[in-house]
Amino acid sequence: MQFDDEPGSFLRSLFDVAVAAADPMEQVSKYLPEPPKGRTVVVGAGKGSARMAEALEACWLGPLEGVVVTRYGHEAPCEKIEILSASHPVPDEAGERAARRILEAVSDLSEDDLVIVLISGGGSALLSLPPQGLTLQDKISVNKALLRCGASIDEVNCVRKHLSAIKGGRLAAAIHPARCHTLLISDVPGDDPAIIASGPTVGETTTAEDAKAIIRRYRIDLPDHVAQHLDSPLAECVTPDDSRLARTENHIIATPLMSLEAAADKARAAGLNVLVLGDTIEGEASEVGVVHAGIAEAIRHHGIPVARPALVLSGGETSVTVKGDGRGGRNVEFLLSLAVHLNGLDGVHALSGDTDGVDGREEIAGAVITPDTLKRAREAGIDARALLENNDGHGFFEALGDQVITGPTLTNVNDFRAILIL
Known part of the structure; x- marks a missing residue:
């Protein structure tokens, strides 16, 4: 030979x-839901989210509205879906503002409405919304420490979820009672939807105790107020059996x-x-x-x-x-x-x-x-x-x-x- x-x-x-095999323009159209009686709202985050939004606009026949956030320089042209940009891998204030905009976009929806969520790798850093009592700088400091210490992506995302107001199923909970249809491009070993972009629409099985164990494993020093947050109920994510996730579907459209x-x-x-x-x-x-x-x-x-x-x-x-x-x-x-x-x-x-x-x-x-x-x-x-x-x-x-x-x-x-x- x-x-x-x-x-x-x-x-x-x-x-x-x-x-090319992972180009959203080739994959999004294969995984579309049925149009709703009410509004169709699109939200999303990740390095491929803007391209996913562009692909969705190209094949969706009904009205669309919404907002997605992508990495600086990774924008794509859209007419109906607003494209925001933020920093990756270290979060910035633009990502925090984008996360708030996304939560606002899915508030006050009804059972007749549909939310299409577009998620790809990088979404964790781009959806950086600290919970009550924490700041963006707190999240940045912990994120930098995790990136430097050699933690695996699932370990990084576990900690991120328990220091977030939008990850770990919280976005899906905010979308309730509307139908939530998530399209995901996987960038993680095993293609677990709960790990991709820290699973904003997926029920979470890890606990705050798991996040604390990772912090101890890599000997990361946390400020007292961050450690106190991990000891509080606010640190726990939305679990898979939460009733607010009953109308949530997650579809992986491209994988490694x-x-x-x-x-x-x-x-x-x-x-x-x-x-x-x-x-x-x-x-x-x-x-x-x-x-x-x-x-x-x-x-x-x-x-x-x-x-x-x-x-x-x-x-x-x-x-x-x-x-x-x-x-x-x-x-x-x-x-x-x-x-x-x-x-x-x-x-x-x-x-x-x-x-x-x-x-x-x-x-x-x-x-x-x-x-x-x-x-x-x-x-x-x-x-x-x-x-x-x-x-x-x-x-x-x-x-x-x-x-x-x-x-x-x-x-x-x-x-x-x-x-x-x-």
């Missing part, structure tokens, strides 16, 4: 296919696995043996890089678990415990670790990128590596291991000119990793 495509261009085409399968189909058509490791890979990005390097070496040297030419695909959301003062980014940290541990292994190329076009806090989707990545770095006087220890993957790949830049993709099904072994 012969593979004749240029490796870098082929890997980028796979990334583009993966992103759907995108991996689209890329796998293209690779098989090109004559590659494809190994899909799954869409739920978590853990430290650098350690995930070590494991992926071992798999690539086994394929290259021994033809196991698949023979060359081969493609290894994986998705999920890793984390980075920040120890240095570099620019971070879990995809570039994974790739830099992968390159270091492959140590120039012949015939191995890789791409890793966030499907929303933003890796960490950089407007960079990710990067690529080649068999000569470390050689080119040495010739440029760059110490790959030192930059890895400093959490500066973005600095490394920027210096080599190997970044993957897409701009906002207006969707988000988490990280996409592809390793080509020739």
Whole structure:
């Protein structure tokens, strides 16, 4: 079996296919509810929410009104649905105002009304509404601490829910007695609707005690008034058996696995043996890089678990415990670790990128590596291991000119990793 495509261009085409598979314009129309007797109100949050709103306007035949919030720079043109913008991953006052606007939009509805909720990854930070007694700065401080300590996305979201006035099923409770029809684009391992954007329309099974356990696990110091909130009834979320959720439906319209399968189909058509490791890979990005390097070496040297030419695909959301003062980014940290541990292994190329076009806090989707990545770095006087220890993957790949830049993709099904072994 012969593979004749240029490796870098082929890997980028796979990334583009993966992103296209999660385009709301292709998916929203498949999951629409029946029109109501009364009003149809649209609300939502996430990096893909504006594109979802645009797709909804394109296929909904009746009247629409409402408001969604997306990340700065991820807006899409809408005529009936107002598009607001706010900060991600660290919340800002614009996100707090947007959350209040969303709650106002769904107040005073009747049983004849319908609320279509559009949720995608990033919605947690964008829907940042502190409960009574807390401030936005309290939430920002806790959020920053969680992001820096390497907590998993479900741990981060658990704490967020119990420090929120809109997450953890609270939005659905506010929508009652209207019908609530939520469309979700998943960016989390396992596609649990309760985790996506911290589940604003999903009943919550964790408790404030669970949130406190996470705070203790990562030794995060909380101000006294924040700790007191977690000890109060206000910290508890809306439970799945709450009667206010009886008319709530949640539909996942795009997932990380759907995108991996689209890329796998293209690779098989090109004559590659494809190994899909799954869409739920978590853990430290650098350690995930070590494991992926071992798999690539086994394929290259021994033809196991698949023979060359081969493609290894994986998705999920890793984390980075920040120890240095570099620019971070879990995809570039994974790739830099992968390159270091492959140590120039012949015939191995890789791409890793966030499907929303933003890796960490950089407007960079990710990067690529080649068999000569470390050689080119040495010739440029760059110490790959030192930059890895400093959490500066973005600095490394920027210096080599190997970044993957897409701009906002207006969707988000988490990280996409592809390793080509020739």
